[in-house]
Amino acid sequence: MANKGIVYIWKCMVCGAKHYGKNPPASCKKCSCEANRYVLVPKSSQGNEEWELQNYLGLPGLNNLLYLIGTSRKGIPNAMCCSSVTQISFGPPLVAVAINKNTLTHDNIKETGVFSLMPLGRSQTKLAHHFGRNSGRQMDKFVDYKYQPTSTGCPIIEGCDSYYHCQVDHHTTIELASHTLFVAQILEAVVKASEPPLTYLDYTREMSGS
Numbered sequence: 029m030a031n032k033g034i035v036y037i038w039k040c041m042v043c044g045a046k047h048y049g050k051n052p053p054a055s056c057k058k059c060s061c062e063a064n065r066y067v068l069v070p071k072s073s074q075g076n077e078e079w080e081l082q083n084y085l086g087l088p089g090l091n092n093l094l095y096l097i098g099t100s101r102k103g104i105p106n107a108m109c110c111s112s113v114t115q116i117s118f119g120p121p122l123v124a125v126a127i128n129k130n131t132l133t134h135d136n137i138k139e140t141g142v143f144s145l146m147p148l149g150r151s152q153t154k155l156a157h158h159f160g161r162n163s164g165r166q167m168d169k170f171v172d173y174k175y176q177p178t179s180t181g182c183p184i185i186e187g188c189d190s191y192y193h194c195q196v197d198h199h200t201t202i203e204l205a206s207h208t209l210f211v212a213q214i215l216e217a218v219v220k221a222s223e224p225p226l227t228y229l230d231y232t233r234e235m236s237g238s
């Protein structure tokens with residue numbers, strides 16, 4: 029009885045679509061992203077644009093750069109978009125990436141211990157969206173995208189001029205609740221910064237048409 033009559037508003041943090049109901053939809057009807065990209069809009073914040081913008085960024089005030097993470101298992105390439113990436117040491121050169129346990133990328137990295145890391149440029153929102161809003165569990169994301177494999181088979185996607193080839197140190201892997209934090213050493217780096225980097229804020233602004 030307590031909840032009778034209450035209208036819950038869910039908002040898609042990718043395209044801004046709203047959904048009304050007790051639970052978020054299984055996937056977004058507008059942009060097809062997964063349910064975990066819907067957040068419940070607190071009653072006190074409904075219609076508050078600042079709250080909405082902050083939630084696009086995950087945590088208020090943080091605006092990460094976007095990358096593609098490429099993996100390959102049993103000869104099958106895959107890639108996903110990732111914002112939780114940071115450099116953590118220079119000697120040896122280490123990066124940390126936080127990968128959701130539901131993703132195919134997660135399982136691929138656990139098994140193979142290697143991945144390619146491709147920083148995205150300001151003009152590459154479409155790549156972020158394609159690889160970040162579809163799972164390799166449901167589709168071959170490479171049907172319309174060309175790539176070159178690294179020595180371990182990880183894809184370097186056409187148009188990604190800079191990339192890092194990384195090897196995970198499973199001793200320093202940290203299990204978080206929803207994600208695993210992989211620490212990896214950079215084995216090879218190709219850096220040709222030709223345009224400004226793509227940020228999460230750029231991505232969400234472009235996707236929401238603002």
Ligand SMILES: Cc1cc2nc3c(=O)[nH]c(=O)nc-3n(C[C@H](O)[C@H](O)[C@H](O)COP(=O)(O)O)c2cc1C
Binds near residue numbers: 164
């Ligand atoms: C802009 C953007 C940023 C993302 N950042 C992350 C992230 O930091 N970590 C993560 O696990 N997933 C992140 N994702 C979601 C994955 O890219 C998404 O779940 C993808 O479908 C996983 O693909 P896979 O199952 O083929 O590995 C992001 C998606 C987008 C669009």
